[in-house]
Amino acid sequence: MWSPFVRGLPALGMMCANDLGGRMVADRVDLGPRWARGRRRPMAHDKENACVSSSVALRRLNVPAVVRGVTVFSLRWPRDTLVARLIAIQWEASMPNWFRRLADIPGVGYPGSEGVVRTKLKWHNAVPEVHISDFDGRRHESLMWPSGASPAHELGFRSDDDSTSAALKRVAEALELPGEPSDYHFAIQSCLEYLLAHRREEPWQLQEVERLAWLDIRLVEACPESVRSGEDPKDGFFNVLAFSRLVDLYTCEGFIREALDVAERGVRFQQRGFDVEDLRGRLARIESEHAG
Numbered sequence: 001m002w003s004p005f006v007r008g009l010p011a012l013g014m015m016c017a018n019d020l021g022g023r024m025v026a027d028r029v030d031l032g033p034r035w036a037r038g039r040r041r042p043m044a045h046d047k048e049n050a051c052v053s054s055s056v057a058l059r060r061l062n063v064p065a066v067v068r069g070v071t072v073f074s075l076r077w078p079r080d081t082l083v084a085r086l087i088a089i090q091w092e093a094s095m096p097n098w099f100r101r102l103a104d105i106p107g108v109g110y111p112g113s114e115g116v117v118r119t120k121l122k123w124h125n126a127v128p129e130v131h132i133s134d135f136d137g138r139r140h141e142s143l144m145w146p147s148g149a150s151p152a153h154e155l156g157f158r159s160d161d162d163s164t165s166a167a168l169k170r171v172a173e174a175l176e177l178p179g180e181p182s183d184y185h186f187a188i189q190s191c192l193e194y195l196l197a198h199r200r201e202e203p204w205q206l207q208e209v210e211r212l213a214w215l216d217i218r219l220v221e222a223c224p225e226s227v228r229s230g231e232d233p234k235d236g237f238f239n240v241l242a243f244s245r246l247v248d249l250y251t252c253e254g255f256i257r258e259a260l261d262v263a264e265r266g267v268r269f270q271q272r273g274f275d276v277e278d279l280r281g282r283l284a285r286i287e288s289e290h291a292g
Contacts, residue, residue, distance in 0.1 A: 107222035152179025156187025244273030
């Protein structure tokens, strides 16, 4: 357990808590007059400035990851009390990475599934329970969903699609349900596999293949842990179909520059199935011919 770094400034108390990705998970914790009037918990504000004052409310805000650092600006209260309260907040806000929908993940740029009414989907408001255990001297956190697996996983991993339209509908709905980044990744990849298996029957669906492949790549870039083979940052990555299939698609169509862009992105995640140097050589020859 860490201790906050306290600076003596006569201003209203503020806490900046950042998760592993550097995103703000609690914009402000008011340690001022509310505590002075006897309120026992600081008031946290989300990005819409909605007040919460308990661990239940913090979880409803869907704090996305483990809080790693805190800075406090105040010495209005006894330091021991202040530190104890902030440690309590850090513990309460610490939870595995899950989101209410794919569109809530920063950096992915997903606008939401067109035509899907989220509130009509089963388990659309599901919230997991957090279970904490110690193993080998390390704390491990796991999620327990009321639906068993996460709603996004339950729907995204179904394999009873009988048409490409059914597969696209399934993934569109899965991306609107609560889940972890890995759930969204495998839901997208499952749909990609189905579309690619039926591309000869419906070649016009290659446009959807390109769209979903780029969506998955943006997800992997925003949440590398979603495809990491273990918990240690030194662990490798699982195979991500989107990289190699998109490189193949662009190469076959003669879009070498685009293929190289995808391949170079894939190298950062130890992806295979393409030759980056070959693509660079082909692009250099094309540019040389155009220059000549």
